[in-house]
Amino acid sequence: MSTVVLLTLTGLGLAALYFLVASGLALVFGLADVLNFAHGLFLSVGAYGTWWASGNLPGAGASGWGFVLAVIFGVVCGTVVAALVELVLIRPLYSRTIEQVLVTVGLSLAGVALLQASWGADPRTYPRPQWTQELTEVAGARVPNDRFLLIGAAVIVLAGLLAFLKFTRIGLVIRAGVEDRSMVTALGIDVRRAFTLVFAIGGAAAALAGALGGVYAGSISPTGGSSLLIFGFIVVVIGGMGSVVGAAYAAVAVGLLQQFVNYTSPGLGDICVVALLAIVLLIRPQGITGKVATS
Amino acid sequence: MMTDTAVTPGGTSTPAKRRWHPARFGPLVVLAVLIALPYWSIEIPGVFDTAINKPGTLQLLALCLVFGALATGYDLLFGRTGLLSFGHALYFAAGVYGTDVLITKAGYPLWQAVLFAVVGTATIAAALGAVALRTNGIAFAMVTLAFAQVGAITIGRDPGGVTGGEEGLPMDTAKVPDALVGVTNTVNLYWLAVGVAVITVLVVHAIADAPAGRVLAAIRDDERRVGVLGLDPYRYKLFAFTVAGGLAGLAGAMYALLIGGATPHVAVSDQTLTLLVMVVLGGPGTRWGPLIGGMLFTYLDYRLVSFGRSDAVDSLPGVLSGPLSQPLFVLGTVFILAVYFFPGGLAGLRTRLGPLARWIPDRR
């Protein structure tokens, strides 16, 4: 029983990371049709930003409010990089989907290389507040606290995103744009202005995933973003390419499946996840929920 | 054998008329030069570290040919059929590991191992392609990416001690013909690599010039119209996917021989991304662009490492010398610029320079 609880909470922690990566991917893909390979870079920027700030930024550190400040710094870095990428590189290629994908591919290669040039290819030890490594007893299972940190962060981001999409004017534009972008422009709305914002939001969520993923893993490396990114893609496809809620469901399914199967047979969980993807695509090529931002 | 291959930019092959034209013999001349290269001992300072016929340089050239061939095969999907696969590294890795494992673990002789590896890779490609091709566009890209990720994970996990995990699997050279083992025999491997490139180019060009190639091009331009004509696009796409997989397996087998084993990095997703970069830099859907793009990329990837360590770069301020010592930073940046400014790749330069060419007297 306690093993099941531990596996469930760890699986949900993993799901939280996947969701943080996938929510931004889903919005960017849903609204702008950009398959964003640079998303892993935003994640790495968040991780390295936090790592750098905890050692160098005045007031920031590896514990308490200092760590919160470091994470905020990392998230701000990821957000700024994402917004700049959209403004400088993606926007000039508006509606040229393949070129946009290619640019993000180049960016992911160059960006990882740049991180390597700055801080080396080897993993760096990541600052972890002491309490995240302590254990809490839940139904007989001793669960590391970082799981709760991840789950809590993902739930807050999910709630915040849904509220943003539901109650703001620009959220309304984004939801409509995910359904039918050209019809939004035919109502007199400059939908491109929402692109930058969606990139920035996605970058922030990915950077948060990077910052918290570092706590979970204990170290960060320049290529760390790419494997999370692939599972992020899988979650986006299963969740319906553009749906935030769909991404949340899919993240939970993928995280739990992976964790439980990997427990019984290491490595098989990852394969099961891809099998799940194949099954979902064969049954419903558009994923679980279809292309609607919040349903 | 290559006399039909008139260079036509943009991939729209005109039926070759048997007329004396230098462009038709260009590839043959280049092939002859490639074959004869090991007999020359010229040094080209700044381009190669050693004389051309020294093992180090031949090894680099052979690698360039392998990746040129790999990119040419990949372009059968990307440039000629319009399929954006992000999982081609899987089939390359299957060729590398298939050959290596069959020789080292199962004790097969080289030629059988290569044959089984290539056929096996094509079979895997056919099976996975049959699933992946039920989707389109971006979903297809993600599914192929996910499949390849499973391959990378499997190789890394070392199932049954077969792949050697993170360490990779050095090839047991006792079962490889002596003529292909050792530094002194690099020249034979080089010729073999030339052969692999020639086979790949011939296969891809043969398909492109056949009626099937025109169907593939039509699928790339407008898939629905192909369906209207009563042809099943799915079968043609699966055919292209399988052939491209088999060719990747062949390139992988050559790579395993050349490197003397397998390392898990051949399977990672970045490998496919760099393939995409090679093809786009060279010119997708063109006759020679992918080959040239693949060769050039590989050459630069290796050469930029030593360039990054050179005094010229070291003397630059840290902000510049750091990034410049990373080949992928330089190549990634060049790639982004190329997407913006040279959409047709290197091969596209020809058409872009078209207006200039009109000032040159017509060769007819």
Next chain:
Amino acid sequence: MTAILDISDLSVKVGGSHILQGVTFSVQPQGVTALLGRNGVGKTTTLKAVLGLMPRAAEITGRVGYAGASITRQPTFRLVRQGLGYVPEDRGVFAGLTVAENLRLAERAGSTPDYDTVHGLFPELRKRARQRAGTLSGGQQQMLAIGRVLLNPNRLLLIDEPTKGLAPKVVTEVAAALEAVAAVVPMLLVEQNLAVVRRMARHAVVIANGRVAYTGGASDLLDYTEKTKALLGVGKGEH
């Protein structure tokens, strides 16, 4: 009387097919101009080309003037803000959004949304404000699509097959609403239902083989059975 919309020598090529081959006509600033022609002749393409909604791959040449100024190559949202209202063929309502949200989306900074007119014409929209647009009937979706455009002041409406696929009773309802709107705003109307055209349209433009085959009075066209048949491929009484 100067035209509100002036299309000259408009050509559109998509892939290998040359849909429009030099279309020239103008829309008068009063009343309804019907844009007619057989299926697939390029009526929708004409509207989309005017609004800049054709896909990037389409090659478009020619000149479009709107209210005396050239609007070729202007982005769609800017044209719409200048009073060019558009109701597309498939209605273009956002299925995942509620009726109220669909309407709210059309609101613009700097102009007061005219909910009185919209709810006056289509009281149903007020009743169903919280319902998802995807669950509305075809007629209700059409009313939502038209209502959404009428929230803002328009100088010309481009309306594409508003009665397509609707039950006869609903056709009458939608047509009556459009007629009331047309009393105030000029309209370029693509319509297959000739009874609706006869009832509403003052002018008619017929496209055939990628070119304009007829311009003139709508009743002149419809009163000659032979001419109508030849141009539209339908009988006089059919609807």
